[in-house]
Amino acid sequence: MIEPQEFRDLMAGVCAPVTVVTTTGDGRPYGATVSSFTSLSLNPPLVSVAFDRGSALLGQIREAGRFGVNILGHAQDDLAMTFARRGADRFAAADWFDDHGLPRLADAAGWMVCDLYQTIEAGDHLLLFGLVRAASSRKDLAPLVYAHRTFGTHSRFAERPRPTIADLIAACAS
Numbered sequence: 001m002i003e004p005q006e007f008r009d010l011m012a013g014v015c016a017p018v019t020v021v022t023t024t025g026d027g028r029p030y031g032a033t034v035s036s037f038t039s040l041s042l043n044p045p046l047v048s049v050a051f052d053r054g055s056a057l058l059g060q061i062r063e064a065g066r067f068g069v070n071i072l073g074h075a076q077d078d079l080a081m082t083f084a085r086r087g088a089d090r091f092a093a094a095d096w097f098d099d100h101g102l103p104r105l106a107d108a109a110g111w112m113v114c115d116l117y118q119t120i121e122a123g124d125h126l127l128l129f130g131l132v133r134a135a136s137s138r139k140d141l142a143p144l145v146y147a148h149r150t151f152g153t154h155s156r157f158a159e160r161p162r163p164t165i166a167d168l169i170a171a172c173a174s
Contacts, residue, residue, distance in 0.1 A: 018144040018151065020070040020083045021049055022103040025060045029091045029103035032057045033084040035146050036125075037069065045132040046117060050125045058126060061116060067130060068102035071110030074142040074153035079105065100134055109144070110137040 002010075017038075022031035036050035047069065051058040061067045072080055082093045095106040100113040114130025121127075142153040 012149055013147060015145045015147040018072045018077075018080045018146050019049070020072060020079065020105055020108075021057065021061070022068040022070065022105075023057065023061045023064045023066065024102060025064055029096070030057050030060045031070075031083055031090055031103055033080045037071075040129060044117075045135075047112065047114060047130045047132060048127055049130065050122070050127050052125055058128075061128065062119070065116045066102065067114050067116065067128070068099070068104060069110075069112045069114065069130070070105040070108040071112075071137070072105075072144040073107060073109040073138070074144050076105075076107070076144055077151040080144060080146075080151065107141075108138075109141040111135065 016035040019034050019037045020031050021034045021037075022029060024030065032055065034049050034051070038048055040046040040048045049067075049069070051061075079094060082088060083090050091103065096103050097106065098104070099111065102113060104111055112130075112135040113133045115133055116128060117131040118129040119126055120129070145152055
């Protein structure tokens with residue numbers, strides 16, 4: 001079997017979206033940076049996130065039965081680091097608000113509200129499947145990704161065709 005460090009180094013080269021997963025408990029917000037996030041199913045709309053079994057957030061999500069996923073934008077790497085730190089008052093350093101009873105980070109590239117659909121044991125982690133109940137996205141904001149232990153964004157995002165203001169005005173007039 002492959003050695004843990006060799007596997008860790010291999011997986012470091014895989015680009016992953018950077019999210020902050022949130023929930024509430026005892027009237028308080030909870031959240032942590034998570035890069036093990038992916039879409040899973042279209043019908044029903046499901047996503048998956050993975051948590052180490054010792055994660056404090058995991059316990060809060062299981063108790064609440066729901067969670068929010070903030071898909072971070074390319075300029076939110078400091079926010080990703082804040083929510084990755086242990087012992088920090090993460091929400092004191094963040095601009096956030098309540099959305100569907102869950103903590104939502106301002107200016108995130110995407111947002112979804114999920115009910116806890118299923119939990120699967122997988123090695124030293126638990127895989128949570130979330131049934132997406134509500135969602136929104138900002139197509140104008142490049143997502144933050146993580147690879148080779150550094151933050152970045154899609155290399156061609158800035159080069160994609162974008163409508164000009166004149167195009168938008170013309171489209172609204174027609």
